[in-house]
Amino acid sequence: MQIGVLLPALLSAAVAGAADIPQERQTELANLLKQDCGSCHGLRFKGGLGPALLPENLSGKSDAALVDTILNGRPGTAMPPWRDFLSAAEASWLLQQLRNDTSQ
Numbered sequence: 001m002q003i004g005v006l007l008p009a010l011l012s013a014a015v016a017g018a019a020d021i022p023q024e025r026q027t028e029l030a031n032l033l034k035q036d037c038g039s040c041h042g043l044r045f046k047g048g049l050g051p052a053l054l055p056e057n058l059s060g061k062s063d064a065a066l067v068d069t070i071l072n073g074r075p076g077t078a079m080p081p082w083r084d085f086l087s088a089a090e091a092s093w094l095l096q097q098l099r100n101d102t103s104q
Helices: 003-018 023-041 063-072 088-100
Strands: none
Touching (some): 023 088, 063 088
């Protein structure tokens, strides 16, 4: 199966799975977002070592590409891969928090 076909299917499963994340894990993920992501992207996500993660900065970027960046990082940059710590559903949940600006 080609990646172009596989990635949207995985993302659909991740988005569906995001609804199944227990509240306790959501709290942990919210803390990770503020502390770990915020340490590079700015505590208010306006940018720093990493780019701004405000809703307007994320618009026009696909969920699939952003979830892939969260899970696999960006080689040659300071963005590390988080796949050892997050599932695709959890990465999708984090992305939705950023898109909805509920992380502030």
